[in-house]
Amino acid sequence: MSRGVTVGMGEVVRGGSRELVDAPFGHALVTLAKDRGDIVGLSADLAKYTDILPFKEACPDRFFNVGMAEQNLVAVSAGLAKSGFVAYCTTYGVFASRRAYDFIAIACAHSRAEVKIFAGLPGLTTGYGGTHQAIEDLALMRMVPDLVVIDPCDATELEQVTHAVVAHRGPAYVRLLRGAVPRVLDPRAHRFEIGRSYVLREGEDIGLVSTGFMTERALDAAEKLAAQGISAGVLHVPTIKPFDAAGVAAFAQRVGRLISIENHVVTGGLGSLVAETLFDAGIVRRLRRVGIPDRFVECGSLPFLQEQCGMTVPQIVALANDKTQWRTP
Amino acid sequence: MLRNAPGSDRPVDEIKSRAKALRRHMIRMSRHIGQGYIAQGLGIADVLAALYFHELRHDPANPAWAERDRFLLSTGHYSIALWAALAEAGVIPIDELASYGLDESRLPMSTLDTTPGVEIIGGSLGHGPGQAVGMALGQRLRGTGARIFVEFSDGELQEGSTWEALMAGASFGLDNLVALVDCNGIQADGAIVIDIEPVAAKLAAFGWDAAEIDGNDVAAILDALHEARTPNGRPKAIVLRTLPGCGVPAIARREKAHFVRVEPDEWDVFARELEAQP
Ligand SMILES: Cc1ncc(C[n+]2csc(CCOP(=O)(O)OP(=O)(O)O)c2C)c(N)n1
Numbered sequence: 308m309s310r311g312v313t314v315g316m317g318e319v320v321r322g323g324s325r326e327l328v329d330a331p332f333g334h335a336l337v338t339l340a341k342d343r344g345d346i347v348g349l350s351a352d353l354a355k356y357t358d359i360l361p362f363k364e365a366c367p368d369r370f371f372n373v374g375m376a377e378q379n380l381v382a383v384s385a386g387l388a389k390s391g392f393v394a395y396c397t398t399y400g401v402f403a404s405r406r407a408y409d410f411i412a413i414a415c416a417h418s419r420a421e422v423k424i425f426a427g428l429p430g431l432t433t434g435y436g437g438t439h440q441a442i443e444d445l446a447l448m449r450m451v452p453d454l455v456v457i458d459p460c461d462a463t464e465l466e467q468v469t470h471a472v473v474a475h476r477g478p479a480y481v482r483l484l485r486g487a488v489p490r491v492l493d494p495r496a497h498r499f500e501i502g503r504s505y506v507l508r509e510g511e512d513i514g515l516v517s518t519g520f521m522t523e524r525a526l527d528a529a530e531k532l533a534a535q536g537i538s539a540g541v542l543h544v545p546t547i548k549p550f551d552a553a554g555v556a557a558f559a560q561r562v563g564r565l566i567s568i569e570n571h572v573v574t575g576g577l578g579s580l581v582a583e584t585l586f587d588a589g590i591v592r593r594l595r596r597v598g599i600p601d602r603f604v605e606c607g608s609l610p611f612l613q614e615q616c617g618m619t620v621p622q623i624v625a626l627a628n629d630k631t632q633w634r635t636p
Numbered sequence: 637m638l639r640n641a642p643g644s645d646r647p648v649d650e651i652k653s654r655a656k657a658l659r660r661h662m663i664r665m666s667r668h669i670g671q672g673y674i675a676q677g678l679g680i681a682d683v684l685a686a687l688y689f690h691e692l693r694h695d696p697a698n699p700a701w702a703e704r705d706r707f708l709l710s711t712g713h714y715s716i717a718l719w720a721a722l723a724e725a726g727v728i729p730i731d732e733l734a735s736y737g738l739d740e741s742r743l744p745m746s747t748l749d750t751t752p753g754v755e756i757i758g759g760s761l762g763h764g765p766g767q768a769v770g771m772a773l774g775q776r777l778r779g780t781g782a783r784i785f786v787e788f789s790d791g792e793l794q795e796g797s798t799w800e801a802l803m804a805g806a807s808f809g810l811d812n813l814v815a816l817v818d819c820n821g822i823q824a825d826g827a828i829v830i831d832i833e834p835v836a837a838k839l840a841a842f843g844w845d846a847a848e849i850d851g852n853d854v855a856a857i858l859d860a861l862h863e864a865r866t867p868n869g870r871p872k873a874i875v876l877r878t879l880p881g882c883g884v885p886a887i888a889r890r891e892k893a894h895f896v897r898v899e900p901d902e903w904d905v906f907a908r909e910l911e912a913q914p
């Protein structure tokens with residue numbers, strides 16, 4: 308077998324054969340900015356790579372590229388917010404969460420500033436290794452008081468989230484899917500609301516609780532399990548904070564066992580939230596967590612890296628079927 | 637074997653031919669991938685040749701030698717140039733260059749310090765200058781006489797932490813520290829997006845002995861490195877004005893030089909153009 312190649316930054320999150328939408332965030336922002344003169348956009352030398360270019364072209368006087376300086380990016384965004392603007396602030400997730408964390412916590416969250424951070428290359432959506440893969444950003448961000456944290460599933464949801472965060476008063480951190488983004492959820496049926504989870508499929512044997520683009524894989528896995536006679540439900544949880552504990556608890560009560568599925572380290576993100584929720588509600592279910600293990604992931608092709616981390620559809624199906632995983636101790 | 641305790645000679649022709657060898661490696665390496673940070677690699681080739689084949693005290697057979705001079709490539713996406721230099725110097729096998737960017741390769745698209753000869757993990761830009769200050773302090777404290785050379789880019793001049801490190805380097809009087817600032821005029825979004833000039837004057841104002849040269853002029857590079865050996869209690873900075881794609885006009889002419897995509901039939905043109913250069 309030939310070895311995979313690390314490719315450039317324009318990769319798509321390839322799941323299945325679904326329709327691909329070009330730069331859903333950028334185009335949604337342009338639509339929004341037509342009615343809202345108070346929206347400004349910022350980048351730290353990654354305008355091309357965070358899909359904010361359509362906004363820059365539509366509203367050049369409301370776009371600011373601060374250079375490669377992520378702390379300053381967030382501070383300047385907060386300053387604009389404190390001058391009555393709503394700042395859409397874009398960079399990669401690693402640089403927002405790791406380098407600019409203090410500025411997000413204090414200048415944005417503690418200050419209740421209208422800064423909406425759109426953070427590219429979440430989890431394993433780049434093969435550029437530990438420096439570019441934001442594998443723990445959800446964990447870091449959900450610990451910040453008053454910050455809304457969202458991991459959208461697809462183009463439909465990302466478009467709706469772009470609009471929803473402006474209606475919410477206060478700062479938000481949104482994981483950005485860029486480039487050619489699959490459309491998984493039907494835009495006529497799906498209505499994104501901050502803090503709400505969505506039952507996309509009912510099932511009794513096993514419940515798949517997923518967030519981000521992994522929801523596409525959860526749906527595909529449930530389909531495969533159904534063909535094997537296993538009834539699998541899918542609960543999509545796009546908002547990591549505020550977390551829909553009631554929705555997750557209700558879903559958990561309807562299934563025999565649970566798998567959490569996320570594009571993030573299995574500690575501190577969705578898997579941990581599900582575990583906390585079950586314990587708080589006194590619900591006893593076996594839980595297995597699919598996601599990135601507690602280690603830095605190397606450089607490489609995405610299919611290779613995601614397989615190493617057990618994040619592919621066949622691996623999720625195999626885990627659901629693996630009796631040794633579900634034996635009561 | 638100890639390589640290059642640098643003398644006062646200026647082996648211009650030898651360094652030029654090494655630089656060409658590095659460029660040849662890079663063209664071959666990026667060929668099977670069809671894309672990459674080739675323009676930057678070609679731009680920095682002359683400086684890397686001068687370092688690895690003249691200025692650095694290092695032992696290719698023992699890259700972990702405790703008293704070695706350190707070269708830190710802060711701009712991790714320039715990894716293609718570092719792999720070429722390490723292979724040409726004999727730290728890693730030349731055959732291994734063919735694995736560049738492949739799954740499980742020791743030569744990834746962005747530098748990792750698990751590969752022999754690599755001092756820091758690059759890629760999250762801005763990590764070089766501060767760690768270089770720490771290493772320069774460490775070697776001074778140990779009394780090894782080792783010197784620290786740190787490359788960083790015009791893009792990295794925009795990170796605040798770069799200036800924190802520059803302030804510290806001068807305050808601590810680190811004359812065993814040499815900054816090689818690769819000003820190639822581009823960054824991810826295209827031409828440099830924010831005012832960074834005058835770079836050399838800013839470095840001087842921060843207490844560094846700052847020189848500014850054509851970063852693709854081998855004689856000027858050797859002179860500037862020689863000058864930077866002066867033990868006068870001040871760190872040294874060399875501002876390198878480099879040309880992205882230098883040595884291969886078809887790449888140097890590209891407008892989108894930060895990340896270059898190449899059609900299969902273009903490689904032979906590149907190779908021919910490179911060999912045609914003096
Ligand atoms: C801290 C950080 N922010 C952003 C990036 C994304 N990025 C990768 S290369 C690059 C351009 C940096 O400028 P420079 O090194 O001068 O680029 P080049 O000359 O190679 O075009 C950016 C913004 C990064 N790798 N690290």
Ligand SMILES: [Mg+2]
Pocket residue numbers: 789790791818819820821822823
């Ligand atoms: Mg540059």
